Amino acid sequence: MAVQIRKLDSTAPDFKQTLSALLAFEAETDDAIEGAVAKILADVKRRGDAAVLEYTNRFDRIPGGAASMAAFDLKQEELDEALAALPEAQRAALQTAAERIRVFHERQKQELNGFTYTEPDGTVLGQRVTPLDRVGIYVPGGKAAYPSSVLMNAIPAQVAGVKEIVMVVPTPDGVKNRMVLAAAAIAGVTRVITIGGAQAVGALAYGTETIPAVDKIVGPGNAYVAAAKRRVFGTVGIDMIAGPSEILVLCDGTTDPDWVAMDLFSQAEHDELAQAILLCPDADYIAKVEASIHKLLPAMPRSATIETSLSDRGALIKVRDMDEACAIANAIAAEHLEISAEHPQQWADKIRHAGAMFLGRFSSESLGDYCCGPNHVLPTSRTARFSSPLGVYDFQKRSSVINVSEAGAQVLGRVAAELAYGEGLQAHARSAELRLKPAS
Numbered sequence: 101m102a103v104q105i106r107k108l109d110s111t112a113p114d115f116k117q118t119l120s121a122l123l124a125f126e127a128e129t130d131d132a133i134e135g136a137v138a139k140i141l142a143d144v145k146r147r148g149d150a151a152v153l154e155y156t157n158r159f160d161r162i163p164g165g166a167a168s169m170a171a172f173d174l175k176q177e178e179l180d181e182a183l184a185a186l187p188e189a190q191r192a193a194l195q196t197a198a199e200r201i202r203v204f205h206e207r208q209k210q211e212l213n214g215f216t217y218t219e220p221d222g223t224v225l226g227q228r229v230t231p232l233d234r235v236g237i238y239v240p241g242g243k244a245a246y247p248s249s250v251l252m253n254a255i256p257a258q259v260a261g262v263k264e265i266v267m268v269v270p271t272p273d274g275v276k277n278r279m280v281l282a283a284a285a286i287a288g289v290t291r292v293i294t295i296g297g298a299q300a301v302g303a304l305a306y307g308t309e310t311i312p313a314v315d316k317i318v319g320p321g322n323a324y325v326a327a328a329k330r331r332v333f334g335t336v337g338i339d340m341i342a343g344p345s346e347i348l349v350l351c352d353g354t355t356d357p358d359w360v361a362m363d364l365f366s367q368a369e370h371d372e373l374a375q376a377i378l379l380c381p382d383a384d385y386i387a388k389v390e391a392s393i394h395k396l397l398p399a400m401p402r403s404a405t406i407e408t409s410l411s412d413r414g415a416l417i418k419v420r421d422m423d424e425a426c427a428i429a430n431a432i433a434a435e436h437l438e439i440s441a442e443h444p445q446q447w448a449d450k451i452r453h454a455g456a457m458f459l460g461r462f463s464s465e466s467l468g469d470y471c472c473g474p475n476h477v478l479p480t481s482r483t484a485r486f487s488s489p490l491g492v493y494d495f496q497k498r499s500s501v502i503n504v505s506e507a508g509a510q511v512l513g514r515v516a517a518e519l520a521y522g523e524g525l526q527a528h529a530r531s532a533e534l535r536l537k538p539a540s
């Protein structure tokens with residue numbers, strides 16, 4: 101079947117409704133998935149390792165069935181061996197990517213240090229930043245392996261100063277991905293456990309006999325993982341619920357149409373539910389991109405996934421001008437926004453909502469997925485309006501520091517007491533007043 105990508109025109113009377121229908125992706129709240137996840141989590145909480153073992157043997161089809169959780173706990177030597185056994189080109193690529201991701205996230209850390217300041221009466225106020233003690237990183241592995249996601253999740257945690265990074269990754273049919281293990285070795289993951297799905301999230305959240313409970317769980321995953329993260333939030337912190345991948349390309353019609361078609365494919369190939377949209381003011385150019393899509397798709401190994409994604413959730417949209425393209429891009433608030441234009445900065449200045457922006461025709465989104473440096477775990481489903489890429493800040497917390505001098509207590513004590521009496525809280529008021537010097 102030929103790909104049926106919709107072509108829309110922003111001047112059409114029903115454009116707004118069509119676009120909203122296209123964007124509407126309700127985070128998967130399938131009743132069957134919710135029910136299954138609730139049961140798995142309750143079971144893991146109650147039975148610990150025994151439940152995790154059973155679910156892992158079943159859902160990941162472990163050959164022969166593992167007899168104990170020890171089978172899933174990888175030794176450091178296994179990670180090191182995986183790294184040593186990689187072909188040189190792959191090892192070098194992982195190391196280059198890891199180094200660039202580290203450099204970018206080190207910058208974030210510099211900007212996120214705490215502060216103190218001293219008032220004239222000697223009172224010192226400040227904010228102390230501390231890393232989380234122990235985090236769990238979920239690396240997806242059901243349908244494909246993601247070594248890049250190991251780096252993107254673990255390196256910011258390490259840069260933040262997290263002492264213990266526990267990584268979980270499923271190994272369907274018991275097959276371990278060498279590059280994933282090698283990436284864990286490079287990123288300095290403390291412990292790798294080959295479990296996945298809701299049972300892995302439950303084990304990290306509640307702890308089991310062999311797996312310590314963590315403080316926060318980060319990382320993307322399928323609908324089971326997302327539902328489980330949503331449910332354990334509160335017991336542990338979570339980063340975000342990342343939905344299917346999205347790419348929005350704003351193009352002024354000056355980029356090779358094959359490049360734009362392939363950029364749309366690059367996110368569509370992740371998932372049938374992924375979204376790939378082009379906004380362009382030039383109808384002739386849109387026709388060229390459409391022709392490129394038809395020309396290039398048959399040769400893509402994941403053409404069926406791309407075709408479903410483009411047909412169900414893709415669009416080529418003719419806009420009045422690039423200003424209107426920017427306004428629509430702000431409404432879409434895409435996970436990835438490419439501004440493929442001659443003068444990208446002038447349009448970038450008008451963008452307020454996007455998980456990551458890729459400026460200029462050489463900044464393909466795929467470079468960002470692997471090795472530019474910024475994180476590839478990004479807000480999806482319009483949540484870029486209020487949330488940010490995964491970063492060092494996700495692995496830190498802040499404590500306020502208050503050191504009031506005797507002189508400061510004389511001033512602040514009167515203010516606090518006044519407010520406390522206003523709230524009817526006597527003990528608060530008296531606590532402040534006891535520190536006041538008697539009037540001489």
Ligand SMILES: NC(=O)c1ccc[n+]([C@@H]2O[C@H](COP(=O)([O-])OP(=O)(O)OC[C@H]3O[C@@H](n4cnc5c(N)ncnc54)[C@H](O)[C@@H]3O)[C@@H](O)[C@H]2O)c1
Pocket residue numbers: 136159160239240241242243244246249270295296297298299320321322323324325342343344345370371476477478
């Ligand atoms: N946003 C990002 O940065 C990013 C990066 C990489 C991958 N992803 C996304 O993550 C997702 C990965 O999904 P995946 O499935 O490949 O791997 P996954 O690791 O998220 O899920 C696999 C697990 O799902 C559980 N599961 C599967 N079927 C089940 C069932 N019937 N009942 C109970 N549990 C079941 C199993 O426990 C299995 O181990 C994809 O949507 C991919 O696009 C996102």
Ligand SMILES: N[C@H](CO)Cc1c[nH]c[nH+]1
Pocket residue numbers: 246248249344345346367435469476477478
């Ligand atoms: N584009 C994905 C996030 O939406 C991340 C990824 C990993 N590997 C390739 N791509």
Ligand SMILES: [Zn+2]
Pocket residue numbers: 345366367370469
């Ligand atoms: Zn990708």
